[in-house]
Amino acid sequence: xxxxxxxxxxxxxxxxxxxxxxxxxxxxxxxxxxxxxxxxxxxxxxxxxxxxxxxxxxxxxxxxxxxxxxxxxxxxxxxxxxxxxxxxxxxxxxxxxxxxxxxxxxxxxxxxxxxxxxxxxxxxxxxxx
Amino acid sequence: xxxxxxxxxxxxxxxxxxxxxxxxxxxxxxxxxxxxxxxxxxxxxxxxxxxxxxxxxxxxxxxxxxxxxxxxxxxxxxxxxxxxxxxxxxxxxxxxxxxxxxxxxxxxxxxxxxxxxxxxxxxxxxxxxxxxxxxxxxxxxxxxxxxxxxxxxxxxxxxxxxxxxxxxxxxxxxxxxxxxxxxxxxxxxxxxxxxxxxxxxxxxxxxxxxxxxxxxxxxxxxxxxxxxxxxxxxxxxxxxxxxxxxxxxxxxxxxxxxxxxxxxxxxxxxxxxxxxxxxxxxxxxxxxxx
Numbered sequence: 160x161x162x163x164x165x166x167x168x169x170x171x172x173x174x175x176x177x178x179x180x181x182x183x184x185x186x187x188x189x190x191x192x193x194x195x196x197x198x199x200x201x202x203x204x205x206x207x208x209x210x211x212x213x214x215x216x217x218x219x220x221x222x223x224x225x226x227x228x229x230x231x232x233x234x235x236x237x238x239x240x241x242x243x244x245x246x247x248x249x250x251x252x253x254x255x256x257x258x259x260x261x262x263x264x265x266x267x268x269x270x271x272x273x274x275x276x277x278x279x280x281x282x283x284x285x286x287x288x
Numbered sequence: 289x290x291x292x293x294x295x296x297x298x299x300x301x302x303x304x305x306x307x308x309x310x311x312x313x314x315x316x317x318x319x320x321x322x323x324x325x326x327x328x329x330x331x332x333x334x335x336x337x338x339x340x341x342x343x344x345x346x347x348x349x350x351x352x353x354x355x356x357x358x359x360x361x362x363x364x365x366x367x368x369x370x371x372x373x374x375x376x377x378x379x380x381x382x383x384x385x386x387x388x389x390x391x392x393x394x395x396x397x398x399x400x401x402x403x404x405x406x407x408x409x410x411x412x413x414x415x416x417x418x419x420x421x422x423x424x425x426x427x428x429x430x431x432x433x434x435x436x437x438x439x440x441x442x443x444x445x446x447x448x449x450x451x452x453x454x455x456x457x458x459x460x461x462x463x464x465x466x467x468x469x470x471x472x473x474x475x476x477x478x479x480x481x482x483x484x485x486x487x488x489x490x491x492x493x494x495x496x497x498x499x500x501x502x503x504x505x506x507x508x509x510x511x512x513x514x515x516x517x518x519x520x521x522x523x524x525x526x527x528x529x530x531x532x533x534x535x536x537x538x539x540x541x542x543x544x545x546x547x548x549x550x551x552x553x554x555x556x557x558x559x560x561x562x563x564x565x566x567x568x569x570x571x572x573x574x575x576x577x578x
Contacts, residue, residue: 183519241364245371245503249368249371252371256378257374258378258382259381262385263381263385265385266388266389269388273392273511276396277399280399280402
């Protein structure tokens with residue numbers, strides 16, 4: 160009887176361990192979709208001028224995408240998913256940084272033109288006598 | 289024995305998953321700081337709240353993973369939280385700059401419109417000033433024309449006629465008795481008109497030239513013509529005209545205007561001519577030639 164109980168406990172523990180393992184494996188399927196999303200984000204960043212305006216972020220995203228592809232090819236689903244997520248966020252960051260720098264430059268040029276315009280308008284000739 | 293080992297591993301896994309005190313994790317704390325920085329950025333809360341939500345969710349995932357000691361997941365989620373926080377700030381900054389330029393366009397348009405309006409006003413004022421100047425010039429010219437016309441009318445009233453020396457007013461023989469130099473009262477009206485004209489035009493000079501017919505000696509005629517010229521001069525002086533403005537000359541029988549062979553011609557030749565000078569006060573040249 161004691162022995163039987165012990166066996167049942169053993170069985171339950173084993174089931175728990177297997178369940179945990181299965182659950183862990185279930186969250187890391189082969190990440191084709193995430194890889195595709197990451198690729199798309201990198202391509203969009205490349206097309207948005209990020210290679211020139213945000214080269215560091217762009218380079219990071221490319222390396223992460225390459226790592227994700229390699230991990231996928233090696234059948235390492237979990238690292239592949241993580242690299243793909245990183246590549247995706249860094250590609251977005253590259254694109255956003257490029258946009259931020261473009262907007263900043265445009266705003267600075269606008270400010271300069273406004274300053275010139277204000278100065279010119281204050282210095283305009285007074286009505287003729 | 290093998291079964292026991294497996295059971296131990298299962299328990300260890302279960303214990304690890306249930307542990308509730310997370311270890312300090314540098315990556316996680318950096319991510320938390322990044323999210324907090326983004327939360328404090330007004331551009332993020334205004335322009336990139338959705339990006340911030342993603343970063344917060346990542347941070348939450350990282351915290352949960354840390355609570356369960358899933359270090360790999362902590363690192364991954366912390367990284368995603370950090371990068372999404374930066375992404376939110378980049379988006380916020382870009383949109384804030386764009387918004388500033390967009391609202392500035394309105395101000396720029398207003399300034400340019402005001403400048404154009406002011407330029408137009410200035411142009412209008414300049415045009416108005418030009419018109420004023422032109423009007424003033426026209427007015428001056430009109431005044432000058434009116435003045436000329438008035439002088440001409442006055443000279444016409446004196447029955448003056450134009451000659452190369454100036455306007456000439458002729459006082460005829462009838463104003464003097466024969467052989468005498470005293471003006472008769474009939475000359476008064478003409479002399480009053482001349483005086484008025486000279487008073488109104490103080491810059492003008494007059495030259496009074498006396499002439500006779502050919503009857504009598506030259507010396508007598510010259511003396512008589514001089515005395516008659518002097519008589520007119522005295523008449524003007526007595527009416528208030530400054531003597532310095534009046535020149536006289538007796539030419540005797542010289543410069544006849546008619547034939548001395550008949551009495552009518554002789555009467556025309558017995559005369560006093562008053563030459564009226566220009567308004568610049570220049571002296572009147574003496575009579576020469578025919």
